[in-house]
Amino acid sequence: MKRQTNIIGQSPLIIQLKQLALQVADTDIPVLIVGETGSGKEVLARFIHANSRRADKSFIPVNCGAIPSGILESELFGHEKGAFTGAVQSRKGYFESADKGTIFLDEIGEMPLETQVKFLRVLESGEFQRVGSSESVYSDARIIAATNRNMYQAVAEKNFREDLFYRLRSVELQIPPLRERNRDILLLADNFVREFQQKHKIVFEGFSPDAAEIMMRYPWPGNVRELRNLIESLLVLEKGKYITPEILEKHLVQRNRYKSLVHDPTKSEKHELQVIYSSILQLRQEVGEIRQMLQHLLHPLYQSQPRPQLLLPGSSEVYSPENSGPGSNTPETQPEKEMEILHSLDDLERKAIEQALESCGGSRRKAARSLGITERTLYRKIKSYGIQSKDPSAPPLDA
Ligand SMILES: Nc1ncnc2c1ncn2[C@@H]1O[C@H](COP(=O)(O)OP(=O)(O)OP(=O)(O)O)[C@@H](O)[C@H]1O
Numbered sequence: 284m285k286r287q288t289n290i291i292g293q294s295p296l297i298i299q300l301k302q303l304a305l306q307v308a309d310t311d312i313p314v315l316i317v318g319e320t321g322s323g324k325e326v327l328a329r330f331i332h333a334n335s336r337r338a339d340k341s342f343i344p345v346n347c348g349a350i351p352s353g354i355l356e357s358e359l360f361g362h363e364k365g366a367f368t369g370a371v372q373s374r375k376g377y378f379e380s381a382d383k384g385t386i387f388l389d390e391i392g393e394m395p396l397e398t399q400v401k402f403l404r405v406l407e408s409g410e411f412q413r414v415g416s417s418e419s420v421y422s423d424a425r426i427i428a429a430t431n432r433n434m435y436q437a438v439a440e441k442n443f444r445e446d447l448f449y450r451l452r453s454v455e456l457q458i459p460p461l462r463e464r465n466r467d468i469l470l471l472a473d474n475f476v477r478e479f480q481q482k483h484k485i486v487f488e489g490f491s492p493d494a495a496e497i498m499m500r501y502p503w504p505g506n507v508r509e510l511r512n513l514i515e516s517l518l519v520l521e522k523g524k525y526i527t528p529e530i531l532e533k534h535l536v537q538r539n540r541y542k543s544l545v546h547d548p549t550k551s552e553k554h555e556l557q558v559i560y561s562s563i564l565q566l567r568q569e570v571g572e573i574r575q576m577l578q579h580l581l582h583p584l585y586q587s588q589p590r591p592q593l594l595l596p597g598s599s600e601v602y603s604p605e606n607s608g609p610g611s612n613t614p615e616t617q618p619e620k621e622m623e624i625l626h627s628l629d630d631l632e633r634k635a636i637e638q639a640l641e642s643c644g645g646s647r648r649k650a651a652r653s654l655g656i657t658e659r660t661l662y663r664k665i666k667s668y669g670i671q672s673k674d675p676s677a678p679p680l681d682a
């Protein structure tokens with residue numbers, strides 16, 4: 284399958300983003316791509332690679348959040364025969380395979396601290412050792428990393444090395460969420476309609492003006508991926524039919540956000556509870572992020588750090604001191620209240636996790652997906668809240 288390298292979009296933010304990407308494509312500067320889930324981080328990374336002089340070499344995507352922490356290091360740096368039980372042959376790692384090409388490190392915020400030390404050295408000198416070897420290997424891989432996590436929070440919580448963070452974001456490209464680039468919604472929809480008409484051999488009759496209006500107003504929590512999936516479902520399940528608001532709303536993932544949750548007779552009570560809990564979980568994450576941003580603003584250590592060379596306007600504005608004028612309700616002015624809120628949010632978060640695990644039959648993978656967090660984050664939270672697993676086949680937490 285040919286992978287997408289074309290970034291569809293005419294909104295000013297996307298045009299500017301493409302320009303910046305083209306500007307850095309032909310350099311070897313590491314790039315950090317920041318954006319919500321499904322906003323197109325991998326598409327942007329592939330676009331940079333395709334427009335660089337490395338285009339005819341490999342582009343190797345590695346999802347740091349999906350590979351168990353114990354084997355990530357040998358996957359990235361390779362290993363020698365006998366380096367650990369099961370290492371029957373020596374093997375090249377992704378950095379070696381990406382030599383002269385590009386390595387795309389997705390969910391970089393999930394990289395374990397031990398691996399970060401080794402990675403920082405690769406960033407600085409291109410040099411590393413395979414696991415179980417003392418011989419240095421060199422890789423000329425261009426590094427592009429991506430995250431949908433708040434990295435300031437990860438740094439403040441000491442889950443991510445500060446030196447590595449600042450080295451990585453020498454160029455930071457922020458992809459705006461789809462809801463901040465409305466004018467691209469119908470353009471993208473149109474492209475996906477064409478793609479899926481061809482793929483499924485269906486003729487699509489189009490959207491009513493009211494349905495198009497709803498698409499423009501919907502917040503797209505899953506961003507472009509959600510839009511793409513919606514178009515495919517509409518074409519296939521509605522058999523190319525003219526789409527009215529009634530049909531469209533049936534297929535929107537978060538239609539509950541705009542309709543009454545409690546009185547929706549089509550949902551079981553349990554499911555409603557789960558939706559409420561996962562919204563609370565999201566809210567808790569957002570509160571935590573806002574708190575970290577405020578701390579970042581007020582903390583003298585951060586203020587002395589170099590600013591990134593390139594930043595798109597938009598979400599970066601939140602870090603600028605002008606935004607915290609008098610009257611802004613900082614955590615410092617309300618510490619007790621804040622602790623109280625965080626405690627209740629902790630309780631709610633714990634309940635949300637327990638509820639999700641229960642309704643997913645104890646499967647951590649499914650529970651993580653339903654809560655919109657990575658499996659590793661879920662593991663961490665289960666561990667820190669001391670939640671007991673009811674699934675006898677679930678692996679131990681420190682595996
Ligand atoms: N600007 C765009 N033009 C065309 N297709 C896009 C665009 N942005 C995203 N897509 C499509 O949306 C889907 C999600 O994009 P992608 O995988 O790059 O998102 P992501 O930010 O890496 O998501 P995640 O955080 O979940 O890893 C893909 O199918 C991709 O092809």
Ligand SMILES: [Mg+2]
Pocket residue numbers: 324325389
């Ligand atoms: Mg991705």
